[in-house]
Amino acid sequence: MNFYDILEIGVDASDSEIRSQYQRLARTIHPDKSSAVDNHEKFIQISEAYQVLSDPQKRKEYDDNQRREKLYQEWVISEELLLEELDYEEQDGIYIHTCRCGGQYILAVEEVDVPEIVVICDNCSLALLVLIENIHDKQN
Numbered sequence: 001m002n003f004y005d006i007l008e009i010g011v012d013a014s015d016s017e018i019r020s021q022y023q024r025l026a027r028t029i030h031p032d033k034s035s036a037v038d039n040h041e042k043f044i045q046i047s048e049a050y051q052v053l054s055d056p057q058k059r060k061e062y063d064d065n066q067r068r069e070k071l072y073q074e075w076v077i078s079e080e081l082l083l084e085e086l087d088y089e090e091q092d093g094i095y096i097h098t099c100r101c102g103g104q105y106i107l108a109v110e111e112v113d114v115p116e117i118v119v120i121c122d123n124c125s126l127a128l129l130v131l132i133e134n135i136h137d138k139q140n
């Protein structure tokens with residue numbers, strides 16, 4: 001279960017939704033109000049989830065990790081690189097990286113508008129995970 005499931009909220013929940021949902025759940029299962037061991041563990045889970053999701057920076061890191069984990073479950077990712085580590089071919093407006101099979105990962109500039117992107121090799125089933133947001137982080 002991820003933190004959103006634990007708090008029974010959607011991934012796009014606002015700060016106030018997170019807070020009120022935490023309050024609601026914490027009230028119903030607070031260990032002082034119940035002797036059940038299950039409730040105590042649930043309370044710890046809820047507190048942990050709330051501590052992360054109520055902190056914008058921690059929530060962002062958590063979301064990033066969750067997204068990345070999902071990508072690793074969906075694809076056979078052989079490498080993880082920063083966008084700037086790829087070769088840029090200005091003429092064609094593409095980023096290129098050579099796969100270990102000898103094939104190529106080709107990423108068009110237009111696709112570079114998300115924090116990370118999976119690029120499939122043009123010759124085998126391996127995938128390259130390109131991290132894009134780091135560049136923006138540095139600029140900010």
Ligand SMILES: [Zn+2]
Pocket residue numbers: 099100101102103104121122123124125126
């Ligand atoms: Zn390949």
